[in-house]
Amino acid sequence: MVKRQAENIIVVKDLVKKFGSFIANDHLSFEVKKGEIFGFLGANGAGKTTAIKILCGLSSPTSGKLTVGGFDIYTEREKIKKNIGYMSQKFSLYDDLTVFENIRFYAGIYGLRKKEIEERTKVLMEKLDMKEARDKLIRSIPLGWKQKLAFSVAIIHNPKIVFLDEPTGGVDPLTRRQFWDMIFEASREGITVFVTTHYMDEAEYCDRVSIMVDGKIAALDTPENLKQQYLAASMNDVFLKLARAKVN
Amino acid sequence: MSAIQVTHLTKQFATVKALDDISFSVGHGELFGFIGPDGAGKTTLFRILTTLLLPDEGKASVNGLDVVKDYRKIRQDIGYMPGKFSLYTDLSVEENLKFYATVFGTTIAENFDLIKDIYVQIEPFRKRKAGQLSGGMKQKLALSCALIHKPSVLILDEPTTGVDAVSRLEFWEMLKRLKDSGITIVVATPYMDEASLCDRVALIQNGKIMTISTPSEVIKTYPYVLYSVKSDDIYSLLRDLRQFPQVHSVFAFGQSAHVSFKEEHAAEDVLHKYLQEKGHSDVKIGPTQATIEDCFMELMNTKW
Numbered sequence: 350m351v352k353r354q355a356e357n358i359i360v361v362k363d364l365v366k367k368f369g370s371f372i373a374n375d376h377l378s379f380e381v382k383k384g385e386i387f388g389f390l391g392a393n394g395a396g397k398t399t400a401i402k403i404l405c406g407l408s409s410p411t412s413g414k415l416t417v418g419g420f421d422i423y424t425e426r427e428k429i430k431k432n433i434g435y436m437s438q439k440f441s442l443y444d445d446l447t448v449f450e451n452i453r454f455y456a457g458i459y460g461l462r463k464k465e466i467e468e469r470t471k472v473l474m475e476k477l478d479m480k481e482a483r484d485k486l487i488r489s490i491p492l493g494w495k496q497k498l499a500f501s502v503a504i505i506h507n508p509k510i511v512f513l514d515e516p517t518g519g520v521d522p523l524t525r526r527q528f529w530d531m532i533f534e535a536s537r538e539g540i541t542v543f544v545t546t547h548y549m550d551e552a553e554y555c556d557r558v559s560i561m562v563d564g565k566i567a568a569l570d571t572p573e574n575l576k577q578q579y580l581a582a583s584m585n586d587v588f589l590k591l592a593r594a595k596v597n
Numbered sequence: 598m599s600a601i602q603v604t605h606l607t608k609q610f611a612t613v614k615a616l617d618d619i620s621f622s623v624g625h626g627e628l629f630g631f632i633g634p635d636g637a638g639k640t641t642l643f644r645i646l647t648t649l650l651l652p653d654e655g656k657a658s659v660n661g662l663d664v665v666k667d668y669r670k671i672r673q674d675i676g677y678m679p680g681k682f683s684l685y686t687d688l689s690v691e692e693n694l695k696f697y698a699t700v701f702g703t704t705i706a707e708n709f710d711l712i713k714d715i716y717v718q719i720e721p722f723r724k725r726k727a728g729q730l731s732g733g734m735k736q737k738l739a740l741s742c743a744l745i746h747k748p749s750v751l752i753l754d755e756p757t758t759g760v761d762a763v764s765r766l767e768f769w770e771m772l773k774r775l776k777d778s779g780i781t782i783v784v785a786t787p788y789m790d791e792a793s794l795c796d797r798v799a800l801i802q803n804g805k806i807m808t809i810s811t812p813s814e815v816i817k818t819y820p821y822v823l824y825s826v827k828s829d830d831i832y833s834l835l836r837d838l839r840q841f842p843q844v845h846s847v848f849a850f851g852q853s854a855h856v857s858f859k860e861e862h863a864a865e866d867v868l869h870k871y872l873q874e875k876g877h878s879d880v881k882i883g884p885t886q887a888t889i890e891d892c893f894m895e896l897m898n899t900k901w
Contacts, residue, residue, distance in 0.1 A: 391761070392761040392763055392764065393731060393732040393733050393759075393760060393761050393764060394731045394732070394733070438759075491636065492634065492635050492636050493634075515759065518758065518759055518787075519634060519635035519755075519758060519787045520634055520635065520787075521633075521634035521637075521787075521802065521893075521897065522634075522789060522848075522890045522893055522894050522897075523894050523897055523898075524634070526848055526849050529849060530835070533832040537832070547759065547760065547761055547762060547765075548788075549762055550849075550850060550851040553851035553852045554831065554849065554851075572852065573852075583851065584851070585762060588761075588762050588763070589762060589763060589766065592761065592762070592763040593763050
């Protein structure tokens, strides 16, 4: 899906992160291309969240060279934050604010003007078919709507990259697919998508997938190539082969 | 007598009907799954079964004991693992287990056989505070604590949510061993692929049970002939398939799309030609078996 010659939007070289004697990220090296849907998989505790926090400029690496959106992770963190979006299953929207208040809050943080916010809200409500919910509290709307809204809010400032940390956990299968339609669309518009998931069918939708095992990247390729390489019928089997190997 | 008997159970929170006239029964020694997304009503149902919440209407019993009248007796009979980690985070692994054993008037030694397989995996960390365990280890400790008084019915609320594919598989292997020892297990999960590991499942959505059956029966009742369609570009494929006039449903399933048609004779070659005209290459179309997820989405569409 992604043009092979597309520029690199994330470059990670020899990323190491230690907590005391524990090595959470052990010499990670990879690149992500502009507009790519990059699946970042791994078992619980493999070091995914640590790496994502570093890429988002929320935590400092112990060593390594990293650029995100063309900005240096050590010296240009604030620029990185302006150019990325973030959404997780655990937290994304404020329950006791309305739909519109949440949009205004996030868009305001990213410096959108009042008029722009009004306009984008209107377009968004149309697109998500949520016009009647505009002034309802987030806590009163269904989970599926929340997740779709959270994603839209995460990219409301047109970021170069959006980080999605288990965005579809617990949602119904229909919403899960609608959510991926939105991911495809964002990618078509040039937004790079960096996504973690425990649903292995979703790994198949990614342009490329990396699988972390014990702080290292154990495999990185297109789903098709990974399946061939590991003689597996599905990404689920690839994952089991790689992640189980370390358990036993 | 069933292990669990529920008739016309209803529970409302403000304007939301969390449970809407639910009836089912679970046999002794059965592994019964509630499959549905967040907000379907699974947790409300489990809280009523574990005597932590009163129903508005309807009846529920565990081992013949009424959840309202006989709540004290029921609590001795059931083990409950809530969806949210609820052990004492500032007590160690060992202390938590000892605490739960004591509360139920037993000792770790007395029922150690039951939890041995699970507990040995976290025993190296027995001095560690529960709050400092990884997700997988917390899950094993919570299961050990739920089992330490040797309950006859085990109720597990989304034990595998947020858990990676390997740990999920291992968890289900543990459940299978517990089932073999005669314990009745009721488990809730949002992962449709876990349905096939249950004896029977209830598909639940918006407080209603859409269907109850064995996983293979659920699949058999899928009303359409289902095709798997592949091309070089899944995104355009999904969009183009939705435009195809005879199509009933189109859903992404990994690298392919599952497609059903309004009328069975919407032949493969017509679709093949249509997709080629739309510029797709490497088009592959073939019949495929419906999954629980196909059935769930079909039921969502037709009933809600």
